[in-house]
Amino acid sequence: MPAQLLQAEAAIDPHPRTEPATTGADVVVRVFAEQGARVLFGYSGGAILPVFDAVFRYNARHPQADGSELMPLVVPANEQGAGFMAGGYARASGRVGIAVVTSGPGATNIVTPVRDALADSVPLVVICGQVPSSAIGSDAFQEAPVSTIMGAVAKHVFLVTDPRRLESTLRTAFEIARSGRPGPVVVDIPKDVQNAAVAFRGHGQLPIPGYRARLAAIQSARIGDDACATLFAALQRARRPLIYAGGGVIAAGADAALRRFVDATGIPVTTTLMGIGGFDTTDPLALHLLGMHGTAYANYAVEDCDLLLALGARFDDRVVGSPAAFAPCAEFIAQIDIDAAEIGKVKPVQWQHNGDLRVSLESLCRYADAHGLDLHGEGRYADWHAYIAGLKQAHAMDYDRTSAPIQPQAVIEAINRISAGRAIVSTGVGQHQMWAAQYMDFRGPRQWLTSGSMGTMGFGLPGAIGAQFARPDALVIDIDGDGSIRMNLGELETVTTYELPVKIVLLNNRGDGMVRQWQKLFFDGRMASSDKSLHTKDFIKAVQADGFRWARRLERKEELDAVMAEFLAFGGPAFLEVMIDPDACVYPMVGPGASYAQMITGDFIACRGRGNATPAAGIHGDMF
Amino acid sequence: MQHILTILLQNESGALVRVAGMFASRSYNIESLTVAATADPAISKLVLCVHGDDQAVAQIANQTCKLIDVLEVHHEKAAA
Numbered sequence: 001m002p003a004q005l006l007q008a009e010a011a012i013d014p015h016p017r018t019e020p021a022t023t024g025a026d027v028v029v030r031v032f033a034e035q036g037a038r039v040l041f042g043y044s045g046g047a048i049l050p051v052f053d054a055v056f057r058y059n060a061r062h063p064q065a066d067g068s069e070l071m072p073l074v075v076p077a078n079e080q081g082a083g084f085m086a087g088g089y090a091r092a093s094g095r096v097g098i099a100v101v102t103s104g105p106g107a108t109n110i111v112t113p114v115r116d117a118l119a120d121s122v123p124l125v126v127i128c129g130q131v132p133s134s135a136i137g138s139d140a141f142q143e144a145p146v147s148t149i150m151g152a153v154a155k156h157v158f159l160v161t162d163p164r165r166l167e168s169t170l171r172t173a174f175e176i177a178r179s180g181r182p183g184p185v186v187v188d189i190p191k192d193v194q195n196a197a198v199a200f201r202g203h204g205q206l207p208i209p210g211y212r213a214r215l216a217a218i219q220s221a222r223i224g225d226d227a228c229a230t231l232f233a234a235l236q237r238a239r240r241p242l243i244y245a246g247g248g249v250i251a252a253g254a255d256a257a258l259r260r261f262v263d264a265t266g267i268p269v270t271t272t273l274m275g276i277g278g279f280d281t282t283d284p285l286a287l288h289l290l291g292m293h294g295t296a297y298a299n300y301a302v303e304d305c306d307l308l309l310a311l312g313a314r315f316d317d318r319v320v321g322s323p324a325a326f327a328p329c330a331e332f333i334a335q336i337d338i339d340a341a342e343i344g345k346v347k348p349v350q351w352q353h354n355g356d357l358r359v360s361l362e363s364l365c366r367y368a369d370a371h372g373l374d375l376h377g378e379g380r381y382a383d384w385h386a387y388i389a390g391l392k393q394a395h396a397m398d399y400d401r402t403s404a405p406i407q408p409q410a411v412i413e414a415i416n417r418i419s420a421g422r423a424i425v426s427t428g429v430g431q432h433q434m435w436a437a438q439y440m441d442f443r444g445p446r447q448w449l450t451s452g453s454m455g456t457m458g459f460g461l462p463g464a465i466g467a468q469f470a471r472p473d474a475l476v477i478d479i480d481g482d483g484s485i486r487m488n489l490g491e492l493e494t495v496t497t498y499e500l501p502v503k504i505v506l507l508n509n510r511g512d513g514m515v516r517q518w519q520k521l522f523f524d525g526r527m528a529s530s531d532k533s534l535h536t537k538d539f540i541k542a543v544q545a546d547g548f549r550w551a552r553r554l555e556r557k558e559e560l561d562a563v564m565a566e567f568l569a570f571g572g573p574a575f576l577e578v579m580i581d582p583d584a585c586v587y588p589m590v591g592p593g594a595s596y597a598q599m600i601t602g603d604f605i606a607c608r609g610r611g612n613a614t615p616a617a618g619i620h621g622d623m624f
Numbered sequence: 625m626q627h628i629l630t631i632l633l634q635n636e637s638g639a640l641v642r643v644a645g646m647f648a649s650r651s652y653n654i655e656s657l658t659v660a661a662t663a664d665p666a667i668s669k670l671v672l673c674v675h676g677d678d679q680a681v682a683q684i685a686n687q688t689c690k691l692i693d694v695l696e697v698h699h700e701k702a703a704a
Contacts, residue, residue: 147638152645156692210695341686
């Protein structure tokens with residue numbers, strides 16, 4: 001442009017409401033802003049460059065007084081990291097996590113976090129760049145059939161072919177992700193759609209009449225008086241009722257309603273892995289985790305209960321083991337779930353309600369109030385409470401407290417003494433995850449972040465990063481294993497790049513401990529590919545290379561408490577590797593497909609009845 | 625027991641694949657599948673035959689209901 005013209009343009013004083021012409025990429029960013037996006041997680045690449053550029057320009061147009069960016073875009077080492085960061089962010093905050101990746105390998109690298117989010121009902125919106133519309137199907141560079149791949153693992157996937165529908169599609173993606181049973185929604189956007197000139201209108205959604213009609217029915221569903229009466233009549237007949245609370249309590253924001261319901265009825269609560277924190281684990285009526293690695297007292301309470309109330313829980317195989325033998329004395333099973341397909345899927349129920357859990361529990365509390373039903377106040381279950389207290393005492397969690405090697409449970413207890421149920425904890429998958437679930441306390445929801453259903457090793461570190469962005473002032477601890485942390489080890493550098501005060505506790509047992517535990521139990525001790533004692537990784541040097549200023553390996557148990565205190569109090573990223581007893585096992589254990597009566601409890605937790613003697617008895621060879 | 629599922633579906637890109645893929649991923653065999661246009665060009669009608677016990681087919685019908693593009697699922701047992 002000639003110099004005079006430039007000067008002439010500069011001389012024009014633009015109208016204050018002038019907005020630059022927008023492209024599809026700008027529309028993406030405007031919808032992010034409208035939907036309350038505070039942070040994005042993503043990795044760039046050819047087919048998503050217009051969106052990255054639009055984020056850059058958006059931040060440049062909205063400078064913040066403190067120099068921060070209005071919509072920071074956090075860059076991981078790998079797109080899987082971006083997906084798990086978005087997942088950790090969503091799990092810790094309840095808001096929709098957003099990930100932005102490029103086409104082809106960018107999109108396929110994030111398939112795992114998308115499936116993980118679907119399986120654990122976590123709201124995500126994942127934007128994938130796609131090759132230009134004209135190149136789709138031509139085996140173009142970095143092309144992958146994203147809508148086909150993601151269609152099988154996401155709550156929904158959109159391929160945007162018309163730029164005029166981009167804005168309404170994106171808005172609808174957020175609506176679907178956060179409504180009903182939450183889940184991940186993928187939006188595949190060809191590069192020409194990102195570059196197309198389109199205006200931002202600020203309103204409009206896609207018509208999805210079937211979904212919206214079903215959603216409206218769920219949202220307006222109420223437990224009628226007759227159904228309330230039936231349930232309370234069963235509760236009045238019951239002598240040993242038990243609440244089995246799942247992740248639905250947390251997804252529905254129903255923790256306070258559950259608290260009120262328990263206060264009104266006095267029914268004890270056991271939670272699933274996903275439900276941890278939905279009910280204060282330090283409460284006398286809390287039985288902690290049930291299932292394959294549940295506490296012995298929770299599992300015995302399930303064995304003994306005569307009424308089971310499943311709240312936002314889906315009788316998953318890790319909980320139920322053998323469906324026919326699960327809760328064998330429960331004459332009455334009631335289930336409330338937002339997903340009609342989960343009701344009666346595994347176990348027939350005598351009472352059911354398909355609706356929002358918070359609304360449902362509030363209805364039940366109101367009914368109890370209105371009809372003067374004070375089951376707790378009248379001490380209806382006093383004998384059951386005494387029995388449960390006895391179970392908790394007689395079958396308390398315990399481990400080898402006198403051994404020379406550091407026991408992993410001692411490490412978790414040392415963390416718990418300091419964090420006192422207030423920390424946000426993420427984990428990988430395996431033994432360390434189960435020890436953390438068993439020995440940590442959680443006073444509230446959205447503090448326990450773990451890959452429950454998919455069981456994805458490698459979630460812990462990126463999950464913690466996402467959680468720290470959601471809760472900048474919270475103590476966020478990644479309790480990880482040496483196998484799991486290797487899966488996304490590149491994200492160590494992301495911690496220091498963004499100066500996140502994440503605390504990483506690595507329980508190093510030199511191998512894949514849970515695999516070894518199964519090999520001991522079910523494969524005559526043949527440790528196929530699970531022993532890593534000859535691996536040469538020096539995790540301390542690795543984290544120091546990535547910029548961790550606090551990094552320490554702990555091998556002497558007498559130093560545990562002092563080192564833990566110093567580690568958790570450090571004001572920046574910190575890494576503590578604890579060399580633990582490589583032979584430590586997770587107990588209790590209900591073998592896959594087994595009944596709770598066959599639970600083995602190890603040498604340090606008291607067992608009752610038949611259990612312990614034959615660890616693999618009754619377990620079908622194909623059970624997983 | 626043979627069951628017939630009649631599904632009204634929004635005519636969106638990939639919608640048919642999502643229905644068929646969901647049956648495959650949950651280990652249900654589709655014995656026959658007919659797709660036809662309706663008077664409304666935005667809506668297709670799928671008629672699907674599957675074998676299974678009542679509970680299993682009720683479960684897959686419920687799962688089908690969760691697909692975003694699905695407008696309506698009608699489930700009936702085929703005459704013996």
